[in-house]
Amino acid sequence: MTGTTNLDGFAVRRPSAEPVVIEANRLFSQHLLIVGQTGSGKSTSAVALLNALMRQNQTGIILDPTGEYAHLPHAVVGKLGDNAFIDFAKLSADQLAEIIGIDDDIVVAMLSAAMTSLRLAYNVLHQETPYVKVGVSWTDYEAQLERLHDFPRPYDIRLLPDQLLEECVQPASDAEADFSLLGQQYDRPRQRQLVPVLAAVRKFLADPTMQRLFRLPRPKRRSEHVDASTKTQYDVVYLLTMFAAMKAQHRFLVIDLSALRSNLKVGKLVVSTLAATMLAIKTNLPHTVPIVLTVDEAHRYLTEAASHVGWVDQDGLSRVAREGRKAGLYLMLTTQSPLDLPSQLLGEFGNLLVHRVTTIDELSKLPIVNDIGKELAQQNVGEATFVGNGFEEPLTVTMVRAGDVQHDTASPVFRD
Helix, strand or coil, X not given: CCCCCEEEEEEEECCCCCEEEEEHHHHHXXXXXXXXXXXXXXXXXXXXXXXXXXHCCCEEEEEXXXXXXXXXXXXXXXXXXXXXXXXXXXXXXXXXXXXXCCCCHHHHHHHHHHHHHHHHHHHHCCCCCCCCCCCCXXXXXXXXXXHCCXXXXXCXXXXXXXXXXXXXXECCCHHHCCCCECCCEECHXXXXXXXXXXXXXXXXXXXXXXXXXXXXXXCCCCCCCCCCCCCCCEXXXXXXXXXXXXXXXXXXXXXXXXXXXXXXXXXXXXXXXHHHHHHHHHHHCCCCCCEEEEECCHHHHCCHXXXXXXXXXXXXXXXXXXXXXXXXXXXXEEECCHXXXXXXXXXXXXXXXXXXXXXXXXXHCCHHHHHHHHHHHCCCCCEEEEEXXXXXXXXXXXXXXXXXXXXXCCCCCCCC
């Protein structure tokens, strides 16, 4: 981060109660992990830090899986499935396959080819039907591909099941085979093998939640009521780009992902996709501002790739942790336990804000706090300790709730 922006007024030092002032560079330049048991004050700390950034016109973006940050003042809220969506045309074949539930590499390759074919049909041939590959020469096909540029291009995803069948082409018999063509006849056995995949694709396309999240076109039926709502909807990528391109004016962006609370698998993919998208935006916009990207309870939204050596670059949050700093993109994650994060990801955080942590296993995952483990176990709600590369000595503070922010995450209490 640039400048000498100070984050003040969000914490007091114990026991003197003197206000704590910390430079943003010092706190976030090597990412910040907020860790602690449920109810120890992690979310309150995150909000206090974000509020301090906001007051200094620094840019903060929250990927909010539960929707609890959507009611904060000064927030611009994009709620997936309501006033915001992820454009399905910007999803890669791997991302779309994971959402649908396709894990066969050969079928994923066919899905990628089908998406390209539908882009050709829509943008080059200007047709509303699938791209028929039987009888098409490789020369013509390659010429059409040259005319298809500026990825991503829109396409009619409703034709995807039929297009997958069109991808199943093969030469004729040996005597009549013409390898200058994409295919001369359909591979019927392969088409039959695709039946379960076609069912999964159709289920995805017909799912009302998926239609709202990814703005899928709905099939037209005579008896179906047409929604005449004129509510403005924003592409999430547009919102992210807008905040990345200019300094915030006492505002931060919340992407409300609460529509995915019941579908953790898709939620993980969406968080990963948005994190990777944010990294790409920052990398491609050379004059962007520093951004703190926050994910609450991040351990629930790490993809399987984050836990495998060699696969970590396939997880969006892990990629930001590894590559974000040079692009001016800094992470602030909260998690209940350091045991919930893979060691390779945990090692990317140079600074920690540790609320109450009590078990030996958890403390052993944080060797930097070995000498103060007993004190950490005895911290009260709201008390936390800053440790890491930005702090020569551990700094124990009491986090103060932002005065103009109502962010109630307390559990209900029993009453008479």
